[in-house]
Structures are given as C-alpha cells and as structure tokens.
Amino acid sequence: MPAAHGRSSFPGNHLKSVAFCTFGCRLNQYDTETIRTLLDEFGGWRSVPFREHADVYVVNTCSVTARADATCRKAIRRIHAERPESAIVVTGCYAQRAPGELAELPGVRLIVGAADRGGIARKMHQMPEGGLEIAVSPIAEAREFVDLPITEMMEHSRAFVKVQEGCNESCSFCIVPQTRGASRSRRPESVLAQAHALVASGYAEVVLTGVHLGDYGLDLPGNRRGLTDLVREILAIPKLQRFRLSSIEPASITDELIELMAGHDTFARHFHIPLQSASDAVLSRMKRRYTAEHFSMLIRKIGQAIPDCGIGTDVICGFPGETDAHFQETFDCLAELPITYVHPFTYSVRPGSEAEGYGDQIPGDVKKRRTRALKKLMRDKQRAFCERHVGKTLPVLLESSRRNGSSYLAGWTDNYLRVELGEGEAQGGVVDVHIVAAEGDRLRGERVPVGAHQ
Template sequence: MERKKVAFYTLGCKLNFSETSTIARSFTDEGFDRVDFKDSADIYVINTCSVTENADKRFKTIVKQAQKVNPDAFVAAVGCYAQLKPEELAAVDGVDLVLGATEKFKITDYLNDLSKNDYGEVHSCEIEDADFYVGSYSIGDRTRAFLKVQDGCDYKCTYCTIPLARGISRSDTMKNVLKNAKEISEKGIKEIVLTGVNIGDYGKGEFGNKKHEHTFLDLVSELDKVNGIERLRISSIEPNLLKNETIDLVAKSRAFVPHFHIPLQSGSNTLLKKMKRRYMRELYVDRVTKIKATMPHACIGVDVIVGFPGETDELFLETYNFLNELDISYLHVFTYSERDNTEAADFDGVVPKNIRAKRSKMLRGLSAKKRRAYYESQIGSDRTVLFESENKEGYIHGFTENYIKVKTPWNPELVNTLHQVNLNKIDDDGLVRFDFVESFSV
C-alpha cells in the first residue's frame, strides 16, 4: 500500500517551528512520508499564529495554496489561532480539522477518516485544561535547532493573546531538556536556540504545579556542560527575568553566545504601565548597561510595539529617543493590532492606522542605523562564523557568535562548519564580507 504524504506550514515564532517538527516526527512514526508544502500531499497541517492581524489573513491564503496543489487533500489547523478562534478557522473553505492547545500533539489520533468535510471538525479545550507540558525541538536545517524549554505565560500584558492561546506558564524537566539537547548534538547540529513563550520563567509550573525545582540559571548552567553543542543562544528573555547571574554566566560560558534579545515594547513608562509590563524603562537601561559592561561586543536585539492605544506623538518620540540613545544592535518592530478578548482592544486613544505605519517606518529606519553602527563597531575584530546551507546569488552566509551576518563566495565545503575570521569590511548590501585567505577552521 502506498504511504500517505503529509506537508507542514508554520506561521509565527520559533516555538511554533519547534512544535511543528515534533508533530511532524509523530507522523513519520505513524508511517507517513513528509513532503514539501509546495508538493502534492494527502494531508496539509498548518500551525497557526495569532500575534498579529496579518497572521490571521495569511492562514486563508495558505489554505488556498494547499487546495490548489491537491483539491482533495485533508487540511488541518493547529496552534494559537486554532485555540483562540476554532469556529472561525473551521468555517474557512477547505479546512477539515481544527485542533486546540491540548489536542495538537495527538493529531494522528484524529486521522482515521481523511475524507473532506463540508465544515471543519473542531476539537478544542478550555485553556485551563492546557496544564501539561510537551517537549519539542525543531531541526529545519543542518546548522541550528530550536529547543523548547517552556510554554505558556502567567503575565497579563494588555495587548497579548498568548496566555489565552497557550495557557499557564509551565516548564520541561531539566532531565528532558538535557536529553533533547544531546539528541540534537548527536545529529551534528552545531547551534541550539532555546525557545519558549517566557523562558526566563523556566522552572515555574513544572507540569502544572507551582514547584520551583529548577531556575533558568540552573538550566543554562547544565546546558553549558552538554558535550557536542558548539553554540547555545537564548532566543528572547524578559528584562525583569534576565538576572545578573545569567549575564555573568554567558560572559564566562563555553557555549552560550553573547547575543540577547530583550523585549522592551515601549520606551515610555506611561505606556509600559498601560501595557501591564513588569518593569519600567530604567530597569531596561540597567540590563543593557550590565550586558555591555560585561561583554562590550554583545549583540542586543529589542522588540518594540508602535501605535498602542494612547501613544501620542510625544510618547512615540519618547520611545524613539530612548532607543536612539541606547547601546543596542537592532529592533524588531511590531505594529499594534487589536486582538479580541484583550484589555487593550477597549482602550481609548486609538492610533489611526496610517500613523501606526509611519511610526513603524521610522523605527525600522532607526533599526537599520543601529545595526550598521553595531557592525562598524566590530570591524577589525576576530569572530567565529557558523556557515549555513544555502547558496544565495553565489554567496554563502553565516552568523558570528554575536549575531553579525557575514558572507563569502559560495563554497559547499563550508556548510555547517565553524571558522574564525577577521571582520574587515561592510559590503554594499550591509553585510560583512570577507575572502577566505586568512581564515582558519575552529
């Protein structure tokens, strides 16, 4: 009998990518062959995101893409949007199955009948039931893997649907994280990126209870000892949970790299309070100052939201000037979009969409300026590059430990290898270019 084919499409964050990989492995275990999403498959699984309005719209486009390739294929939706608005997804033409937060890892149990449905079948739960933990890691390419260590969030930020979509904060056991890290290293992957919804909260709510058996510091200390992993990267950590001890550990670490991504969301204390963030801007300055004092070459990325209700021109400029003066390396700019069942959706002071777009453009321009200044500050230094697997217009790309993107003429032998190089010039496209004359393998 011919084996059934399954294809996957992931929207959203690194955490979603790690979970898609785990779901995909469950299909392989059940005898399915995984194919590319562009190819004809018997089942298409779309892992959804609900962070922005755009992610909602993209879902419909992706369903259409799948149907175009195979109109008879079975289409399943999982993930955050599937938990928040299952009926809405089920009503999208072509969708056959919608699984909520507790069901997505059991998807193969729902596939006894692959005939098309007139209306999507929904299996969702009350989010309070999502109190157990499923470990995941993704292996998308040969160079890096996303390792999930934590899920859910107990914070009540007024703009965010994640607690509604993923439930309470809960963590993997230390033993399981270390087991997964060893499995990844045995596959020859050189870099692991730690991921979760709120990873600095690691150790809280292990399997739904509130026992703090381990802390985030315990976790990074133990992971640093795992043989075979060349690099460990912390994906994103809240400023109030990034402790001095963690920064000091990264500075002295064997494998953790000097790269921090720290959500800010606003440089205005007025707006941080309205957002119900758990810090003021002064703490953020303190964290950046500590990192730079300990590791002057460290890369610091920042999440920021523009157009939040009540963001006047003055408050936006407060954020702009705050970021302009801060010693950071780049920004991830999010344009605020109203989400159902969040407090902020009912706030006064709605910012017109054209103003949101204008502010977003200003901050993206600032990000380009910051990145360029950061790259220039590193010219002349020796750094280690991990090369990726793609040939892009005759070049191979890679990232230094402190997250500078570099390129050199394509050479397939460099794929998934580490090399020490001297960063000597910035090319016209803004990347650091070097020629392999004085480099040597690590």
C-alpha cells in the first residue's frame, strides 16, 4: 500500500495505478495518450479514471495564459489535498517553462519537460521514495520530431495524429517556441502508418494536429510533401469515415487546401483559424504575418467554396496598446464575417514574451468588458448557425456521454456542431441524424434508421 506524506511504496509485483489530468490544447491530449502508451509498453502500470484513487497522478499542464497556470496549480494542490499518499508527476508546457514554480507545490515528485517525455516511463518507475526529480532539458536544443506513435486512445470514436511540433514564429504575446521549441515535422511514412492503423482499429474520425500545421514538412530533408499532400494521402485511406484538421494559421490555408475540402465528403467542413485581432495596428505589434483584409478575404472565400462550413477563431482581448477603436474593428469584422464560433481570451502577460516589456498595458476591467462583448457575439453567432440546421439530416459522429449518472447519445457534425439525441449507448461511427431543434449552442436530433432516407 502507498505510504503516507506524499510517498508511494511500490512492491516489485505490484501493478501501479496511474490517472491522467490534461489541460489545454489537442496537442496536450495527444501527448497524454503518448505517455499512457509509453507506460503500457514499459509494463507494470494500469490506467484508471482520474476521479478514482491512483498511486500516481500525471498532470499535463498548459501555460498559454496566467489563468491556465493558475488552473494547473490549483489542480495539483487539490490532488494532493484529496490523495496525500499519491505521487504527482507534472509535464507539459508549464513544466517546461517554469519547473521551479511547480517544484514548490506539495506532492510533486517528478517534473518532466517536453524534450524529456520519451523517457518518462522509466523515470516514473524509478521515482525515489522521497524527494523530487526535475528532468527538463533546454527545448531549444530539440531538432527532430520525437516519433512516439499510438494506436489506441481513451476516446472511442476520434483519434488524434500529431504530425508537427514547435513553432518558428515570433508572435510578441506568445511563449510557445520557449515551451515547445522550433518547428519539427514527423516523417510522412510514419504519419500514414499511424493513420492506417487507427482506422483499422475502428476509429471513425482522424484529427491532424500540430503547433503550426502549415509548416508541416518544411524542415524534413529531401521531403517534397507539404500539408495538403499529406492530407490528400490520408483521405485515400480505405474505410476512413471522417478527417479533420485542428487549428491552422491564416497564411497556411491555400486555395488547393480549400478545394480539397470542398471536393471530398470525408474532409470535415471545419476550419479553426486564429485571428487574434482585426486591427492592423494591433496585428503589427503582435507580429502576426497577415492583415485584417487578408483574413476577411480568406473567410469569405471559404464560405463561398464550402457552404455551411464551420469556421472558428481565437481573439485576444486587451492586448497592450489596443484602443477602443482597435477593439471595435475586431468586433465589427467578426460580426460581418461567416464565423460560426469565437474563442475570446483575456490578454495576460506571459513571462519571457516580447509583449511583457510593452508599457501600455490595458486595465483589467477594460479587458474583461471586451471579452464579455465577444462572448455575447459568440453566443449569438452559434445560435444563428445552429438554427440554420433545424430540419436537415446531418452525418453525426456518435459518442456516449454521461449526465446525472445516465448514458446519453451525443456527437459532432462534420462542421463542428454538437448534437444530442437522448439516452442510449453509442455503437460508434458516423450516422445520419435528423435535426429537430436548436438549443443555444447545440442541436437536438433523432437518429435516422438505416435505409430510411433512400
């Protein structure tokens, strides 16, 4: 049995239990699944749900904002308060950026950086009875993609495939290059092998993910395949029911990629394209490599080529120097464009970012007011987009969810709308659903019996 006071004593024949807590983006979700796979391959570990007791809790952190940092710290403190006998392992972007801060938290026994993740299983196996180990190598030294493919995930219907890591941009508000390093691509042969294996294992949807997807392949010696080439090859996989891209920068979306989505039913009609601001003055200070006009033209082009395409974006509210007029430019731009959802972020200073040194910081109440305004706009846009789909029959990737102790069917359309169907267990795969109502930011539907629409 585990010893008290934050130490775990593991007999040699004891199968150690591990639970995972993941914060942040889809990349982090993939990285967590990688750690789970590494532990399975190493042996001696069994995964349990996070709410159950575990010998070890692995917390995969996010550090995109100060609020994200605070959320991670709060979770670690809560784990230790509720399970003081369990060990806590911390990894992710916060661990890479500020391991010293995390080392001060109670219960933390091991901190593993992004470049050291490949050895996490051995380090967890060798955790000492007491004390703390910090394994955080300089991420700037990472030059190659660490290929740790996985073919099983906790989700039963969707599978993420990580194809690229790091970023070569220098956005003034961002610290991703400091937490994930320079852009590094995975060999296309490895990507395709994993995608084939996931489809063969029964996953209905494959989601391609990376820090900067548009940079895929640029760093690979002798490689002539770019992102669009890779997507085309994945779409050719037999029995793949749905393919989706995760977040992609405006400058990375080519006419060829839009045409590929428009002409292929398997390619989900969904782009998530970060805007950050629609004020050229603010974009310039952010060191973003596009203008508001370029973004607007791109969104309109997508809307014309792909009817009912789900288009989401990210916006930073209250970046240093952003005036009321600058914010109004952003608000008006989003209101006019066929954007279907918006993720507004209240700006927070990231230690080590260029913007940390900007003197014209925006008062907190102003930042919050702007964030609230965009959240209301987001709700209005989501509601309007949902209402347009009432009465239609849509393909939905079903998955089981739980509410009040009961299972119910829910899922996602290809254009990223949440659909709920009522009680039941999902059988997996994409099915036709007749939409009967729009309820805020989601739809309610009824499953269409096979052959009923013929």
